[in-house]
Amino acid sequence: MRVFVTGATGFVGSAVVSDLLRAGHQVLGLARTDEAARSLSAVGAEAYRGNLEDPESLRRAAAGADGVIHTAFNHDFSNFAQHSETDRRAIQVLGEVLEGTGRPLIITSGLPITPNRPTTEDDALPDAPGRTPRVSEQTALSMVERGVRAVVVRMPQVHDRDKQGLATFMIALAREKGVSAYVGADEGRWPAVHRLDVAPLYRLALEKGVAGARYHAVAEESLPVKAMAQAIGQGLGLPVVALSTEDAAAHFGWLAFPVAMAAPASSALTQQRLGWRPAGQPGFLDDLEHSSAFQS
Numbered sequence: 001m002r003v004f005v006t007g008a009t010g011f012v013g014s015a016v017v018s019d020l021l022r023a024g025h026q027v028l029g030l031a032r033t034d035e036a037a038r039s040l041s042a043v044g045a046e047a048y049r050g051n052l053e054d055p056e057s058l059r060r061a062a063a064g065a066d067g068v069i070h071t072a073f074n075h076d077f078s079n080f081a082q083h084s085e086t087d088r089r090a091i092q093v094l095g096e097v098l099e100g101t102g103r104p105l106i107i108t109s110g111l112p113i114t115p116n117r118p119t120t121e122d123d124a125l126p127d128a129p130g131r132t133p134r135v136s137e138q139t140a141l142s143m144v145e146r147g148v149r150a151v152v153v154r155m156p157q158v159h160d161r162d163k164q165g166l167a168t169f170m171i172a173l174a175r176e177k178g179v180s181a182y183v184g185a186d187e188g189r190w191p192a193v194h195r196l197d198v199a200p201l202y203r204l205a206l207e208k209g210v211a212g213a214r215y216h217a218v219a220e221e222s223l224p225v226k227a228m229a230q231a232i233g234q235g236l237g238l239p240v241v242a243l244s245t246e247d248a249a250a251h252f253g254w255l256a257f258p259v260a261m262a263a264p265a266s267s268a269l270t271q272q273r274l275g276w277r278p279a280g281q282p283g284f285l286d287d288l289e290h291s292s293a294f295q296s
Contacts, residue, residue, distance in 0.1 A: 002026045003206065004065035006052065006090070007072030008045065009036040011163060012108075012155075012198055016069060017045050019199035020206075028061055030072065052090045062097040067104040067206050070094060073136075077254060084133035091139045100147040106205050109137035111154045111191065111216070111265045118191075118221055118264040121154075121214045121273075137214070144212040151209035153202055154216050156191035156265060157223075159287045165192065166258050167228050167284075171236070171293045173255065180233035181251055183260040184242035188225030190258075191218045191265040194281035204274040215270040219278035222264035227285055235294035 003020055007013035008029025017027050017040070027045035030052075031037040037047035050057025052072055062068050070091060074083040091107055098105050110132075112125050125137055140150040157165030164171075174180040182188060198217045205215055226242075233240035249256045270276055282290075 001066040001206070002028060002064070004028045004030070004048070004061045004068045005045075006030045006058075006068075006070045009039050010071060012158060012195055013069075013071040014039075015195050015199040016071060016202045018043060019203050020069075021045065023203055025203075028065060030057075030061065052086050055089065055093045058090060058093045059097050062094050065103070067106070068094050068098065069106045069202050069206060071108050071202070073108065081133040084135065087134065087136055088139050091136055092143075095140065095143040095146075095148045095150060098148055099143070102149055104149045104151055104206050104209060105140065106151050106153060106202055106209065107136050107140040109140075109152050109154050109214075110134065111156055111218075111263060113261060113263045118266040119216075120266050121216050121269040141212055149209075149211040151205045151211065152214045153198075153205055154214055154265075155198070156193055156216075156218050157284060158193055158195050158198060158217075159284050160195050161282075161287050161290055162292045164284065164288045164291060165190070166255065167232070167288055168293065169255055170228065170259070171232050171291065173252065174232050174236055174238055177251065178238060180229045180236065180238050180240045181243050181248070182226045182229035182240075183248045184244055185260075186224065186226045186242075187262050188260050189222040189262045189264050190225060190228075190284075191221050191263065192223055192284035193217045193219040193278065194283075194287070196281050197278040200279070201270070201274070201276045204276050208274055213273070215274060215276075216265055216267040218265050218267035218270075219281075220284055221266055223284055225259055228288060231285060231288045235289065235291060
């Protein structure tokens, strides 16, 4: 297949591109800059100059592809609403091109929280309009009834030795505040996956995914945030402290909610339905303990 990949030089997208090429697919990667174009050419992909803010560039690329994998997203959380709107519009444009063709559109979403148990692939997003400005999953799935073969890959904390999801922000904050903190009730639980394990899941979703399906890129279901704070404290040589909910809001700012959230998730149905298996990459805490951030 000839696959158009957005975010093709990003943290997740670059791994997806490499996996697609190894599997014999052709890759057309979206490149915003000359540097990005050169990096794609170097691995054997075709670079396509454009960006998410240019709908015509997305239309042209999608029209010439057998399938689309959309991994691009700007994780500058200070402008989260703006970047979420850019994401929504890009998904709409891509879906319009693929409508009625049977060609797959694989998009990226976060994981919802299901009270008292791990979230599964069959759990829909909560019906709470306005809870978060990012609506990638809702946007994609709303187009299924119009003949778009839209498939959702839900992402937990994605990691390697250089980045560890939201824990990367916890490291920066610990440096700034002089302590590594967690919320004292120790309820925070995050699912996680290594970025090299994510890539084959996108490919399987492209090759075998069912329209309207949700798949979970989860290798570890429920990791304690307290253990992350302890690893950060050890890595930076800082004290580890437990904060009350009230103090956590002042200390963490926008991070206060995710640090305290209990959000375990399962990928059992994904493994059953697509045959995906995490391939024995290092675990989240292993990568965090050996994070390159502690060497700078």
